[in-house]
Amino acid sequence: xxxxxxxxxxxxxxxxxxxxxxxxxxxxxxxxxxxxxxxxxxxxxxxxxxxxxxxxxxxxxxxxxxxxxxxxxxxxxxxxxxxxxxxxxxxxxxxxxxxxxxxxxxxxxxxxxxxxxxxxxxxxxxxxxxxxxxxxxxxxxxxxxxxxxxxxx
Amino acid sequence: xxxxxxxxxxxxxxxxxxxxxxxxxxxxxxxxxxxxxxxxxxxxxxxxxxxxxxxxxxxxxxxxxxxxxxxxxxxxxxxxxxxxxxxxxxxxxxxxxxxxxxxxxxxxxxxxxxxxxxxx
Numbered sequence: 001x002x003x004x005x006x007x008x009x010x011x012x013x014x015x016x017x018x019x020x021x022x023x024x025x026x027x028x029x030x031x032x033x034x035x036x037x038x039x040x041x042x043x044x045x046x047x048x049x050x051x052x053x054x055x056x057x058x059x060x061x062x063x064x065x066x067x068x069x070x071x072x073x074x075x076x077x078x079x080x081x082x083x084x085x086x087x088x089x090x091x092x093x094x095x096x097x098x099x100x101x102x103x104x105x106x107x108x109x110x111x112x113x114x115x116x117x118x119x120x121x122x123x124x125x126x127x128x129x130x131x132x133x134x135x136x137x138x139x140x141x142x143x144x145x146x147x148x149x150x151x152x153x
Numbered sequence: 154x155x156x157x158x159x160x161x162x163x164x165x166x167x168x169x170x171x172x173x174x175x176x177x178x179x180x181x182x183x184x185x186x187x188x189x190x191x192x193x194x195x196x197x198x199x200x201x202x203x204x205x206x207x208x209x210x211x212x213x214x215x216x217x218x219x220x221x222x223x224x225x226x227x228x229x230x231x232x233x234x235x236x237x238x239x240x241x242x243x244x245x246x247x248x249x250x251x252x253x254x255x256x257x258x259x260x261x262x263x264x265x266x267x268x269x270x271x272x273x
Contacts, residue, residue, distance in 0.1 A: 010257045014268035022264045032259035107260065109253060 006111040013104040016071035023096045023107070024065075024074040039076075041068045048082050062086060072098050170238075173218040178203060179211045186221060186234045193229045 012019050022028045026037040029049070036054060039047020043065050052058030062080040067073060075095040077086035084090055097108040173179060178201065185200060186192050194212055198205040212232055215221040219238040223230040 006253055008253050008257055010261055012261045012264050014264040018267050018271075019260070019264045022260050022267070028263060031263055032256055105264075107257070109257060111253065 006109075008109045010107050010109075011101060011104060012107055015103075016098040016100055016105045019098055019105045019107055020071035020074060023098075024068060024070075037063065039063050039065060041065050041074075043067055046083075046085075049078065062091065064091075066093065066095075074098075170218045170220070173214050173220060176211070176214075178207075179215055182208065182211055182215070183220065183234060186232060191224065191231050191233045193231050195229060 022032070024041055026039055026047075029037040034049035034051055035058070036050035037047070039045065039049075045065060047063045047065070048060050049063045050058050050060050054060060060082055061078060062082045062084060063076060063078045064080070064086040066075040066077055066086075068075075073096065075093065077091035077093050080086045080091035092111055094109065094111045099106045099108070174183070181201060182192075182197055185197055189196075194205050194209040197212075198208040201208060203211075212221060212230075216223060216232070219235055221232045222235050223232055225231075
């Protein structure tokens with residue numbers, strides 16, 4: 001099985017405890033990503049996130065916490081169909097690692113599993129989020145792949 | 154599948170290009186073609202869990218968007234990856250920001266606002 005990985009790092013001028021809350025709690029998640037989120041921060045507990053209007057033509061996808069160790073690490077799987085158990089092959093794994101740095105926090109994000117995933121998830125989110133262009137969503141997912149293609153030329 | 158860029162006004166050809174590369178089987182086929190240099194529907198189908206007919210169809214999609222080129226040879230068409238088109242795809246990729254960048258910026262803004270409010 002092959003994996004693609006997206007990695008990002010960002011410095012945040014707030015202590016890890018606060019950053020952990022923002023990346024992990026359903027209430028905050030809604031502020032920076034989906035339109036709705038319902039899950040327990042208990043590993044393995046099935047949950048969901050919603051793009052668009054749940055009762056209209058919105059899309060609901062699975063969201064399962066994999067690990068939660070405040071304030072240093074939070075990981076979850078998403079994109080699996082609601083009701084299915086999250087596993088490699090049906091979902092993307094997102095990991096946030098938090099490290100104190102100066103007065104703030106160095107937040108490191110990795111997302112893996114792209115190469116096993118279909119295209120549909122990119123399409124669905126593209127339809128519901130406020131992208132300047134659809135490519136804003138498509139392209140990051142292709143980055144690891146194309147970078148690899150480029151390097152193998 | 155509506156690999157939509159409807160609101161963006163992005164050229165249709167690009168839409169087709171990314172739709173073509175968005176299918177896992179086709180990405181796998183591109184991988185194999187890059188590794189091997191070239192391949193036919195028959196040789197590719199031997200290494201993929203899909204029929205020769207399915208592979209031929211996928212090759213047709215990749216051919217239409219210019220990601221592969223058919224090389225006339227013998228009874229069966231041989232395909233190679235088109236380096237120029239692949240480079241073009243990669244260049245588009247490099248020029249556009251990431252959705253995760255946007256999400257992380259929002260995370261940063263929210264966390265820093267909370268922190269500031271707690272200190273006030």
